[in-house]
Amino acid sequence: WDEQLITEYKSTSNRVGVLIPTEKEIRENVEIKLPSKLKRAKQPELPQVSELEVIRHFIRLSQMSFGVDTGFMPLGSCTMKYNPKIEEKVSSLVSDYHPLQDFDTVQGILEMVYEMQSMLAEMTGMDQCSLQVPAGAAGELAGVLMIKKYHEDKNRRNRDEMLVADSAHGTNPASAAMGGYKVVYIRTNKEGLVDLDVLKEVTNEKTAGFMLTNPNTLGLFESEILEISKVLHSVDAKLYYDGANLNGILGVVRPGDMGFDIVHINLHKTFGVPHGGGGPGAGAICAKGEMVEYLPYPLVQKKDGKFTFDYVPSRSIGKIATFYGNIGNVARAYAYILGLGSKGLSMVGKMSTLATNYLISKLKDLRGLSLPFSDRPRKHEVVFSAKPLFNDTGVSANDIAKALIDRGFYAPTIYFPPNVEEALMIEPTETEPKEVLDSYAEAIRQIIDEAYKNPQAILNSPSKTAVSRIDQVIANHPSTVTPTYRVYRLRSEGKISHLK
């Protein structure tokens, strides 16, 4: 479809897409008389379209999108697993309830949240979880603030450094910075793991904590995790677990048992909640031992058989979200957990790791690809480098991504992590059938083949999509950048200038 913008739909007709209920008796008796200085001078430039036009427009846009339901999306570190349809039904548990209504009237919701708090704690090996955080990054911020408040409580004003692995997700340093920390990067060693010597060197009385993912972004398990934990704890720094990669070990080993003090979980990664085209997700922030008292409030507690959503840990950092976090999505994760049961959940890490290593076996001997760092088994994901291919043919990781799109697949994450050149970061998850993994490997094989024979064909991809490659200069240049139709309109009317 070449679908015009909804704002471009002919707005000359008096059309409406939905009727607003009207109480004539009330309207006849109430005059709308606003303070004149408050009155809107001119109604906003919204479209005037019928229900059919709205539906047809957005259906066509949806057909020009790509989700897990349309095809394989092995986006590394995103855990794009299948989202079972039953989740949508269970989310109806919460849809019509107001967050401030009396606890007595929402006992069913609170029971679900209460169960989730403790089930997530069990699966991460922590003591308690708060569901305040609407997504992963908010969970990280909460974790950083918990660490901050902990050290402040101990009067450690000079604890101003946060350690972060150089291969970490960008959110880690960004969250640390939002918490007011200086970021100290820990280099990855030749094995692709945290360099323990470097860690020991930089860990000192200024160290507030260490934000770590395990398995890391290369898909490798930090096998010296117990030693790492010891190093940090020796100065009473806190070990923070970035849960983005939990899917590779779920049911095999728990962060709490590795020595982590704080864990955030992305329910939209590990626990099957759909990603919503970018969101909403849902998060949990969990803690062990004394850190439990720093969790964001409120939590659900049970007293005399009744649930209330008003427990405030004694040293809580406060509220992260306006109400309770994304409870609608917590309900979706709840459906996922019930549908697998502890037996099924215990298989998740194993099956996702099996899928990754199966795919590695199919790809590792391809000319043009290299597998940087250790050749140990990967967990949830694997990072290949297309540097050899690029050197040989000029075809980059980005070009492979575009060529995969033409073959009906979504691309892997590219150019991440930063410590791998021409990175292709592939996370297959446990929900994709073996046949899909086979055809994905075959597609990459064919692309590389083609790259060596006729690189231009790959460089010209994608060709089967609605648009060809994007002009990033027009997209971002101050004289052409167009973040809204309003800017387009005002610019064409000469009413705004370059973005200064």
Place this chain on the structure above:
Amino acid sequence: WDEQLITEYKSTSNRVGVLIPTEKEIRENVEIKLPSKLKRAKQPELPQVSELEVIRHFIRLSQMSFGVDTGFMPLGSCTMKYNPKIEEKVSSLVSDYHPLQDFDTVQGILEMVYEMQSMLAEMTGMDQCSLQVPAGAAGELAGVLMIKKYHEDKNRRNRDEMLVADSAHGTNPASAAMGGYKVVYIRTNKEGLVDLDVLKEVTNEKTAGFMLTNPNTLGLFESEILEISKVLHSVDAKLYYDGANLNGILGVVRPGDMGFDIVHINLHKTFGVPHGGGGPGAGAICAKGEMVEYLPYPLVQKKDGKFTFDYVPSRSIGKIATFYGNIGNVARAYAYILGLGSKGLSMVGKMSTLATNYLISKLKDLRGLSLPFSDRPRKHEVVFSAKPLFNDTGVSANDIAKALIDRGFYAPTIYFPPNVEEALMIEPTETEPKEVLDSYAEAIRQIIDEAYKNPQAILNSPSKTAVSRIDQVIANHPSTVTPTYRVYRLRSEGKISHLK
């Protein structure tokens, strides 16, 4: 997508797409011991796929389909109007109820059906409606049988002829034949209307009834309808209204006021029920005067403020459907009726007729198209002939249809009615915005233009679809006809021969 058949999905793996609930305690205590001669020897060759595979497969198939929600579908005589989304919600009124449960427990459903019976009667000008008929053709059969039983009750054994207009929908003669009638066709006159002289000639003591649509399939209103009615009634033959074209006059004139004795309505045409890719529809069969007693049973009646679904008209022809007809779709039509109210419903015929004549104005002067018969305003639909174009260029109505598909539109009905050569039967409905009508007219103009300049381009269309034109010989030849994958499989195993 080039999507393989679900039956072709690798079936070697032990996979299942949904878990069956299991009561262990029961299973441990009940042995499954069937009479051995009844046991199935071999499980059927069903696929073995996960939920993801099923969802992804059918989502891809849906994307290779085309509905009103994807684009304009001006299929003549099908009334492909927009289906408001609220209908799906209202259909939930009936989903979980058993047809045989005590009437006391389904008073809400029965109240809705009761309202529908009388609202449909009001809108058609009839005395009573039965919702027994699941679709239009079943409604026709019911109507034919009602006429038959009526005449039998009068001991008229020789009433064995049913009159049908030559431009009628194929269902009319087919239904008459199923009712055991000989079909007598009434020729259309030069004006495109029933030839009254012919009608008078053939109407006699053998005439059981006349099945008529008004407006007819040319979109023309039978302006002599009162005279037609008089002719029929003069021999006590019954006038049957085929409701397929009701949308062109809804709110303007009622079949009952025209003299019709029996009316069937397609709720999936006139009253906004979705067509479901071919079905389910929903029907109503309505009657006036003495014919009411012949309606299929049961109807809802109200007694002492309670509703029961057990009214049996004294001379009822019987049951047409196993239970009460497609009540789920009756509920959808109910939502549509409430959403328009009598004010909105009274506009339907006017707005659909407006759309048709607007489109005619845009198309009538195009070289290559002719507008057969009278130049009176059409109602719900119009039939153009592409005969001139075909003579000039070799481009047929079918070729225009395929070229429209390439331009993002569904084709009109083609090669119908039988009394127009190279017919293009276009029914725009009242729900399509003027801009869509404009672009449709423009597409036809461009196609005709192209046909005169470069006919091969049109003859080669469609080219933007998943497949090109279909091989009808392979499709239908006894040696290749393949109605199921089982036939494909058995043929390739040499286990079946030509279809004899």
Place this chain on the structure above:
Amino acid sequence: MEMHPWLPNLASIKEMLEVIGVNDIYDLFSDVPNEILLKGDFDLPYKEPLSEYEITLRLKELKSKNMKLLTPPFMGGGECPHYVPEAVKFIISRSEFYTSYTPYQPEITQGLLQALFEYQSLIAELFELEVVNASLYDWGSALAEAVMMANRINKKTSIAIPANINPYHKEVLKTWVYGKGLKIIEIPYDKYSGELDYEKAKEIISSSNDISAIYIQQPNYYGVFEEEIETITDYAKKVGAISIMGVNPLSLGLIKPPGEYEIDIAVSDGQELGLPLNYGGPLVGIMATRWDGQLVRQMPGRIVGLTKDSNGNKAFTLILQTREQFARREKATSNITTNEALMAIANAVFLSLLGKHGLKAMAEEIYARSHYTKQKLESIKGVTSAYQGDFFEEFALRFPIDYSLIHSHLLKRGILGGIQIGKSEALFCVTEVHTKKMIDTLISEIKEVIESVEAS
């Protein structure tokens, strides 16, 4: 009316009339006799358009007048409650499917055609019959169509049907064949086993030379398995009649399909394969036949076939259309146009989800639960089995008290009991939606009411 979400051109009337060249919409209706032109709006209880929200309030009001049951109904009789997987609902909510119509233009509706072809193919495997159409309305009308097929093939006019088939199907059959004047002969059934009286069947069939079709339902209305289907097919061949078998589709996870009996035509309803109860409709009528041109050419309804496009690629289209009404008019094999396509797609999704393993597991679970329930109920003093044959899903019981007393007691407890089929007899249905807990409640409530009535 100034604006309405479903009438986009209300504000463009003038502009459009100008293009047409008339002054008033009524100018477009000048050919309608003035005396019958409607004056004013319809007289409906709803004058002004209701907003969506107001429609939902009316819906809520109506819903509140329906009774909320504690458990799914223990009621069958042609429709049993089953769980509909969310995936099924999700797929048939795809509006590319549900707002489409019969795929007259195959190039742009390959997905819909393929889905229907898959429905046909999955049913073919389930039934072990080669040809399946793209659906009829329901079981009752499918049976009627099958009988009329038989009449077209052999021109005979009598139909032998067992007395123990679904009575609603029988009623539909009678209505549909009335026009053609076909004669229905009923074969009695064995009151002890619940099975057809095969001796009588042989007698009746042999004694007429006008038998067009012989029908048998497996399991029959009382849930009882018919063990001598071969008798029917044998005798049908003997007298040149068409054999027709009705079959519960889920039972085919356990028992022999029609194809193993050399049945000519099989009919059924797909309601058990992914449809909610829908208060009796939409359902979906299934029809399948052997690989025999005589049968196939007389088959009613749409059929989708696998073929190739002009480039030799796999493609789907409607086939054998010369059977249909729009082409053959009064000589068509049926008048059917609109069918139950969307429900057929629901069946295809459901069967794909279940697959080979799920189908068997489902059939076993239903078998086990219905047997458990019957056994437990029979252990109540005075309750006995109405028929002795083995059964599936449904079963009939005889009670020591009037069943209506039991039924109304259950209803007070929020339980919908079985269908009353005699003063003290009822037909129950138990499926995978009835948990052991629900079943045990049913049993204890029945026990309670029997004991209390007998004590008084």
Place this chain on the structure above:
Amino acid sequence: MEMHPWLPNLASIKEMLEVIGVNDIYDLFSDVPNEILLKGDFDLPYKEPLSEYEITLRLKELKSKNMKLLTPPFMGGGECPHYVPEAVKFIISRSEFYTSYTPYQPEITQGLLQALFEYQSLIAELFELEVVNASLYDWGSALAEAVMMANRINKKTSIAIPANINPYHKEVLKTWVYGKGLKIIEIPYDKYSGELDYEKAKEIISSSNDISAIYIQQPNYYGVFEEEIETITDYAKKVGAISIMGVNPLSLGLIKPPGEYEIDIAVSDGQELGLPLNYGGPLVGIMATRWDGQLVRQMPGRIVGLTKDSNGNKAFTLILQTREQFARREKATSNITTNEALMAIANAVFLSLLGKHGLKAMAEEIYARSHYTKQKLESIKGVTSAYQGDFFEEFALRFPIDYSLIHSHLLKRGILGGIQIGKSEALFCVTEVHTKKMIDTLISEIKEVIESVEAS
């Protein structure tokens, strides 16, 4: 476990391990210290996988523990009940949208990008501000992000906020800025009108040279319109602070948008634009700014832009990504990655459905109904308005008796009353979902309880 619908490869483990060249899945975990390897399954209350049907039974059980209200809540406080059109639910149920992720590959996700661009564009028109991001979590966190933006721009560290803003937003703000050590200064409000005390505001702002941002909420927490927004923007300019305005999006059908005040940053929540209450989440945080590079470059979150593809065709892509965490790490404008994109699409569909006419009609209807309710309640003896300023949607009342008595009485009648904001004060919310009949019931119930308490 042999088979599970969500784990397709359970039956292929052996085959896959062979390709990998190991014997056991645990061989893939040999790098995990043995002492911490989990022995056995998790200890959860759900051991075996529940079937879908069993999950729905559990859902039903939980639902039955929630109270069924007779009417939508008369409760706001940051979330008001509204009708969500079916079209909105339908579009966000399209799984091409909801199973997708941030559109990193623009060529294959043009539809998603366009939908988000349309969200940004529609909000821009509603707010009359040029730049909108593709959503943040909620209003509270959007406010916190705006304040941190201001700090990055002017490096000052004090934030002036009115005492009459939403208290939950205030709590979130406090938490978020704790890490950066920003200082929050509260400006009191006028207890008579309910508006901000503008004189105090001027005083406080003028007396500090460290004011980074000044915030104002329109209408404020008590539903009262702030009439002197210009005072805030003027003083913000005067002291070099960033002005931030929070706004109820539906009220913009009647009142001046942020853009008409030269506000720097506007924040809000899109919940009122097509989202159900969701027990507080998901919501959708809105952020918009003026056309000013300084603001835009410090904006957090994704932004979709209109551009061209290599063939010069219209195309969409994520823009200004150098602001983001994956590129800039600790120098990013925020850590946000996952946002509320699907809810933003719901907003876009909702605003498209309403359009120019619907938005105005909706705002007027809400205005009228809330005023009607307040007037009627004030006519009850002893009930008075807590604040005198004109208001929208929400309003505070003072009762002659303890409000908790009223609240619990209402609850007994199935009505959820307002939020208690003082011993005898409460904040009510009335919207288009409250029919006159529901409102009149609320009024008569309140009247009843007041009279009965006062009589006793």
